Amino acid sequence: MTTSTSAITPVVATLRAEVAGPVLLPEDPGFATATVGFQTYGPHRPDVAVLATTTADVRAAVRVAADHDLPVAVLNSGHGVPPRYTGGLLVATRDLAGVRVDPGRRVAWIEAGAPWSAVIEAAGAHGLAPLSGSTPHVGAVGYTLGGGLGLLARRFGYAADHVREIELVTADGTTRSVTARTHPDLFWASRGGGGNFGVVTGMEVDLFPVPTLYGGGLFYDAPLVGEALRAWRDWTSAAPEEITTSVALVPFPDVDGVPDPLRGRHVLHVRIAATLDVATGDEVIAPLRAVGPRLLDAVGELPYTDSATICSDPTEPMGYQTTNLFLDGLPDQALSGVLDRVGPGAPSPQVLEIRHLGGALRRPPAEANCVSHRDAEYLLGLTRRTPPDATPEQAAALRAPHAEVRAALRPWSTGASYLNFLDGDGADTERVRSAYTPENYRRLADTKARWDPRNLFRHNRNVPPTAPTSPN
Ligand SMILES: Cc1cc2nc3c(=O)[nH]c(=O)nc-3n(C[C@H](O)[C@H](O)[C@H](O)COP(=O)(O)OP(=O)(O)OC[C@H]3O[C@@H](n4cnc5c(N)ncnc54)[C@H](O)[C@@H]3O)c2cc1C
Structure with a gap:
């Protein structure tokens, strides 16, 4: 809810007195760029944005917001924006980057x-x-x-x-x-x-002593996509912990900037990162290469500083909607369900990614934390580009295949989500709850009640505080 001008004016005056960084209102130049990052679909409309330049700025902004009961949102890169919200105070952290x-x-x-x-x-x-x-x-x-x-x-x-x-x-x-x-x-x-x-x-x-990796990508053209996907699934069952892989079904547009062999093709991209030497790595991934010719095969030794080339994620801001689910398994029926809906030739081009889990992810850390669902075998995510100005009806039509894929995969889904991939309106309270075991969720809500009982920090992937119990 937007705060009235008469109520926000004293807040802004206090903020401008106490904060060293810019304090911007919606009518100020720079407000729009300060409040949007990578994700451009589903704009947020805070009452005021504070561009923090010091930790003292953050402290002052939170204190002022708390005094005036204004919810606080945080924006850094904008790669994981919360459900659409209006009103409150946004703390932008991108200038606090040491x-x-x-x-x-x-x-x-x-x-x-x-x-x-x-x-x-x-x-x-x-x-x-x-x-x-x-x-x-x-x-x-x-x-x-x-x-x-x-x-x-x-x-x-x-x-x-x-x-x-x-x-x-x-x-x-x-x-x-x-x-x-x-x-x-x-x-x-x-x-x-x-x-x-x-x-x-x-x-x-x-930090970890990993100056170089064995890694890169294998790209299979549409006719080999099904076979390569099944081969990857079979291969994951015995893959050593030293190797982490994912696959992505990507419908590349036929435009400049896309590498020539991939232009206009719907491909399977196998992404590989391993702490193995080249000879061992080549041996370990031999069953993947054996599927057949690759449009591109760029797996080898690379410095960790070049690790962005493994997945080659988009770098320019874009609008999108996502969904994700943890899976216990990926039998042929599950893979066909996915390929029929979002594979080559399917009516709706989506980027689909499946990450192989297991290994160290299964083991709790030395100091326990609330990360849940450590037993899942795979994490599947779907991303649909969505123009920033899409109407709710257009957006719903674009994400319709998400529900179809989720339904097709229900028998193998654990019902759980991964918090970091819950984005925009898909990060509603129920999906956030599904990112945790019931026990961890209860404990999170209790911790929230202790430290943020008014839910000041609610413009996020929110865990509302446990309601106070009546003394009687
Ligand atoms: C292209 C792409 C690739 C990705 N790859 C991966 C991946 O490989 N693995 C993975 O786990 N995730 C991945 N993500 C998801 C990403 O890690 C999460 O969405 C994460 O929340 C983004 O954080 P951010 O600060 O960059 O984004 P923002 O959108 O700026 O912030 C997201 C949320 O994080 C919280 N937040 C950020 N900073 C702070 C802070 N200083 N204090 C308190 N809260 C804060 C806020 O609730 C905020 O709403 C990817 C996302 C995209 C779009």
């Missing part, structure tokens, strides 16, 4: 706005790598708060499993150093609980 690496302790301190690319570069200078994901443009903090399923996930687990300290501005406007020792409940909940517990101004994460 990264410090301590090579001796193999850790990085990452400020709220740093993209993975900055961490990869800083760590790479010391032969180290973070647990980053498919694209280095995603914000490291936002990604880690939601779990963080990375290129080397089967080898090292979730990024949230390797956080040492979180600097968090809680709903009372206090900055807290959150560790397993200082605030066990917040530490457990923040690693996997998204932005529900405050604004993170920085975090310390582990």
Whole structure:
């Protein structure tokens, strides 16, 4: 709900007195660019945006918002926007983007706005790598708060499993150093609980001695897509933990910028990242190459600093709608259900991705966190491009195949979702609930009631606080 001009004016005056960074109203130049990032569909309309330049700015913004009962949203890269909201205060963190690496302790301190690319570069200078994901443009903090399923996930687990300290501005406007020792409940909940517990101004994460990878992509043309998909599924059953793979069905447009062999083709892209030497890696993926000729085969040794080339995710802002589900298995019937609806020749071009899970993802971290559903075998995601100005009816038509694919996969779906891939209006309360086991969800809601009982931080993938129980 929008706050009236008479109510917002004193808020803005206080913010401008207390915050060093720009404080913008919707009519101010720069407001539109400050409030939109990668995702351009489903615009948000906060009453006021604070472009934080220091952690003190974040603290002041949260305190002022709390004093005036204004909900607080956080925007960094815009790769995981929450359901559409109107009103409240937006804290934009992209100018708070420092990264410090301590090579001796193999850790990085990452400020709220740093993209993975900055961490990869800083760590790479010391032969180290973070647990980053498919694209280095995603914000490291936002990604880690939601779990963080990375290129080397089967080898090292979730990024949230390797956080040492979180600097968090809680709903009372206090900055807290959150560790397993200082605030066990917040530490457990923040690693996997998204932005529900405050604004993170920085975090310390582990780095790993991975200067180079065995990795890249294999691309199969439409006639081989079904066979390659089945071969990949069979191969995953015995793949070692050192190798993490995913497959994507991608309908490439026939436009400049798409590599020539892929232009205008609907392909299967097998994405590979492994901590293996080239000879062992080639041996391990031989059954995938044996399927037949590839349009492109670019798997080999590459520096971790080039790891963005493995998935080649889009980098320019775009509008899209997504859905995702964890799966226990992928029998032929499940694969046919997917291919019939979104494979080559299907009426509705969608990007479909299936990630192979297992390995270290199954094991709880040394310090438990709320990341759930560790037993699932695969994670499936669907993405449909959607113009920023699509009407609700147009948007619904574009995402219709999502429901069809979900229905076709019901027998093999665990019913659970992955928090980080819940986006826009698809990140409603029920889908967020499905990202956790019932026990973890209850514990998250209780933690929320303790630290943010008014749900100040609700413009996110929200876990509402447990309702207070009556004293009688
Ligand atoms: C192309 C693409 C590739 C992706 N690849 C992966 C992947 O490989 N693995 C994976 O796990 N995820 C992946 N994601 C999902 C991504 O990690 C999540 O959507 C994540 O939330 C994005 O964080 P952000 O800060 O970049 O985005 P934003 O949209 O700016 O933020 C998303 C949400 O994160 C929370 N948040 C961000 N920063 C803070 C903060 N400082 N304090 C408190 N809350 C905060 C807020 O609730 C905010 O609404 C991908 C997304 C896209 C679009």
